[in-house]
Amino acid sequence: MLKTILISLLLWYGISIAVAQQGAVKGTVKDAADSQPMRYASVSLIAEGGNVIEGQLTDSLGTFLFSRIRAGVYTVSFKFLGYDHAYTDSVVVGAKVVDVGTVFLRAADQFLDTVEVTGRRAPQEHRLDRQTYNAAQFQQTVGGTALDVVKNLPAISVDGQGQISLRGASGVLVLINDKPVVLDPVTFLSQIAANDILEVEFITNPSARYDPDGKGGILNIKTKKASQAGVSWIVNVQGGLPSIHDYGNKEAQQRYGGDLSVFYQRDKVDFSVALNYLRNDNAGFRDGDVNTIIDNRQTFFPSAGERSFDKYNYGLRMNTAYKLAANQNISIGVLANRRYQDRLADIYYDNRTIDLTSGSQIGGMSYFNSNLQNKQGEFYLIDLAYKLNVGMHNLGLGVVYEYANIHGGTDNLNIFQTDTIQYVKNTYRNPLNGLRVDVSDEVSLDGGKLTYGYQFRTDEQRGTFLYKEQEGGTSVIIPAFSGRLNASNHVQGVYAQYEFTRRALTASIGARYEYYRRLLYLRDIDTHHRYQTHQIYPSLSLMYDMGNDWAWKASAGRRVQRTNNFELNPIPEREHSETLEQGDPNLLPEFISTAETGLVKNMANMSLFANIYFQHVKNPIQRTNSVYNDTILNRLFTNAERATRWGLELGGQAKPLTWLQLNLGGNLYRYAVSGLSFGNQNESGNADLVFSFNAGAQLAFLPTWNLSANINYLSNRPTVQGWDSRFVTPHLALKKSFYKNAVYVLLQWQNLELGNWGVNEQRITTSGSDFFTTTNYVYEKNILLLNVNFNLNRINQLLKLPKSEFGEKEF
Structure with a gap:
């Protein structure tokens, strides 16, 4: 017994000494260009003999912690693809925590953006689960919106209808500074000023900590923050020249705007506020041809006329972060915007009906249709976040509340000669409330980092939709096309x-379980449509450093594209003269399985990447047409059985000359959709190859002059009932800097066309056994915009204005 006790005491004593001789090493990694934390930086602890003892990735705050380290002398190395490697001096580890402080990584010289002289960032970066693009390289977007920035990213395309596609997949989840928004992507991105964006992250296979929503993946918009202590101001003013092509539209287009960004950083406070206003009208034209067959009659109604947009938006974005203590941070963000859009379609129709047996004309009428569609809304978002560091744990609590007052309507007027033969007015009000609560913890474990958490989110809309027809001098509500939802x-x-x-392998593996419940209630007929499901969404990401600046990446995951309320709404809307639009309350969500692998190569003056990817979609949602009556098509949303997408993505950037930077991104995929049936029609599906590319060049041919050229191209694409034509938009921007870049003037030439290239045009064609429709939408070309940008901090530094010395010091 005594021997056992003695041995136990000796073991305890030995363990105590060993533990007492163990310590820890911690620190933070930031980008040298803007002092922002760098997530997923690779940190290694190296012993004196050169052996790697342990490695890990930095967390969302850029921090790392090596715990239970034996006493000794070590070196810490820091790596990030596209950045110069960094090393600490010798670190002596004893029984305490050694803080190596903040380590700043600098972008490798060959990748630095040529636009800014100081504080330069790499135009693109490749991380474990994402590609990151610096917004400053897209000069043609200055004065525009976040949507203008996004459309220039490799493998991302935006068609004439404003629909965003990532590698050909139209569903996308948008984050603002890592926080999801409830609004549809186009609406939200159209409200954020391009000048307010620091970078955009493109995440194709997001990890488990992110929402699984988004068929194509995630776009994370990172806004600018203060990069130095004190106050800084940036002002941009934009004005548009008169339209070169107005297509005979009724009103002249107006284009002007401006934005102001203010940043403040001192001690424990980090504050930023951005204000913006943008009026951006667009002229346009459309021509179409439709025919329908009912019984033994075929009706043709070709059309042509104006299709223009009057639109503006303005808003405020504010964010404040406060460091409560060394281990506590709190932040609050506020977003408030108003958006307004009128779409005017003044169309001339020439209708005629023939007897299919004899071929003779049995009816006809020419008339004018004026269709004014209005969409507007006020949008508000409040974001609260609290972070607490306790030992090896980083605890987080986030609450996001979102409110949108969405409303609008459509006025549809048919005129024969001088007589009004039909007047229809659709109005709707559909406010949205959304709430999100997030609780999370990050903890260092065995050389890695475990992140886990709980999320709750809910949103609700209570819509009222009215369809009124003018009969005599009275407006009558038509119950069949009206309702509350x-x-x-x-x-x-x-x-x-x-x-x-x-060692050379970086990995992330995770899973998310979700319970989802959807309820649709038609109040006027007291009918409920319910849907619920339990799902698991796994994810895996790998990145291997092959040496010689080669890296291999692979990832796989499962995602969901949930139905939006517009797709579910069964109350018909008279979108324009020839279309009724209607949703399906029993529509199923899309479930997506994805996998990809690729290579990244960095060279002296060049960086290249290539990815092969696969996507399988169950229940793909399709927008289809069917015949409602002889001159109206019913546009419906329905599920097909399956869709697949095999693709190859290529991209890169190069600096062949000191004054020339090139970037290119291309995407080629085969898309196939099948298994659709609705009504009395069965569609076998459609399939074809699709490709897109975004290419650009920046020429700094003189010290204060910079020329930027860019082109976005999207090829023909198959739909379940037809085709969407190719869509191409070239742009040119010329920049002249003054006073050491404190002021610059930028001339933009958008949708450039010299000749008849079909720029900024898109034709949409669908057909069935009893109908055919094709419409060509022509959007305004050759738009000229002039921007003047003022960096007030640099101006003050240049002017060397007098300031108080002794008074400021005493104060």
């Missing part, structure tokens, strides 16, 4: 994700 979505989820580095 409540729609709600509730999600609860838990997730866990583990990230680690083992």
Whole structure:
């Protein structure tokens, strides 16, 4: 017994000494260009003999912690693709925590953006699960919106209808500074000023800590923050020249705007506020041809006329972060915007009906249709976040509340000669409330990092839709096309994700469980449509440093594209003279399985990447047409059985000359959709190859002059009932800087066309056994905009204005 006790005491004593001789090493990694934390930087602890003892990735705050380290002398190395490697001096580890402080990584010289002289950032970066693009390289977007920035990213395309596609997939989840928004992507991105954006992250296979929503993946918009202590101001003013092509539109287009950004950073406070206003009208024209067959009659109604847009938006974005203590941070963000859009379609129709047996004309009428569609809304978002560091744990609590007052309507007027033969007015009001709560923890474990958490989110819309026809001097509500609708979505989820580095391999593996419940209630007929499901969404990402600046990446995951309330709404809307639009309350969500692998190569003056990817979609949602009557098509949303997409993505950037920078991104894929049936029609599906590319060049041919050229191209694309034509938009921008870049003037030439190239045009064609429709939409070309940008901090530095010395010091 005594011997056992003695041995136990000796073991305890030995362990105590060993533990007492163990310590820890911690620190933070930031980007040298803007002092922003760098997530997923690879950090390795190296012993004196050169052996790597342990490796890990930095967390969302750029921090790392090596715990339970034996006493000794070590070196810490820091790596990030596209950045110069960094090393600490010798670190002596004893029984305490050694803080190596903040390590700043600098972008490798060959990748630096040529636009700014100081504080330069790499135009693009490749990380474990994402590609990151610096917004400053897209000069043609200055004065525009976030949507203008996004459309220039490789493998991302925006068609004439404003629909965003990532590698050909139209569903996308948008984040603003890592926080999801409830609004549809186009609406939200159209409200954020391009000048307010620092970078855009493109995440194709997001990890488990992110929402699984978004068929194509995630776009994370990172806004600018203060990069130095004190106050800084940036002002941009924009004006548009008169239209070169107005297509005989009724009103002249107006284009002007401006934005102001203010940043303040001192001690524990980091504050930013951005204000913007943009009026951006667009002239346009459309021509179309439709025919329908009912019984033994075929009706043709070709059309042509104006299709123009009057639109403006203005708003405020504010963010404040306060450091409560060394281990506590709190932040609050506020977003408030108003958006307004009128779409005027003044169309001339020439209708005629023939007897299919004899071929003789049995009826006809020519008339004028004026269709004014209005969409507007006020949008508000409040974001609260609290972070607490306790030992090896980084605890987080986030609450986001979103409100949108969405309303509008359509006036549809048919005139024969001087007589009004029909006047229809659709109005709607569909406010939205959304709430999100996030609780998370990040903890260092065995050389890696475990992130786990719980999320709750809910949104609700209570819509009122009225369809009125003018009869005599009275406006009569038509019950068949009117109604009230409540729609709600509730999600609860838990997730866990583990990230680690083992020598040259960086990996992330995780899974998310979600319970989803959807309720649609038609109040006027007291009818409920319910849907609920339990789902698991796994994810895996790998990145291997092959040496010689080669890196291999692979990832796989499962995602969901949930239905939006517009697609579910069964109340018909008279979108324009020839179309009724209607949703399906029993529409199913799309479930997506994805996998990809690729290579990244960095060279002296060049960086290249290539990815092969696959996507399988269950229940793909399709917008289809059917015959409602002889001159109206019914546009419906319905599920097909399956869709697949095999693709190759290529891209890169190069600096062949000191004054020339090139960037190119291309995407080629085969898309196939099949298994659609609705009504009395069965469609076998459609399939074809699709490709797109975005290319650009920046020429700094003189010290204060810079020329930027860019082109976005999207080829023909198959739909379940037809085709969408190719869509191409070239742009040119010329920049002249003054006073050491404190002021610059930028001339933009958007949608450039010299000749008849079909720029900024898109034809949409669909057909069935009893109808055919094709419409060519022509959007305004050769738009000229002039921007003047003032960096007030640089101006003050140049002017060397007098300031108080002794008074400021005493104050």
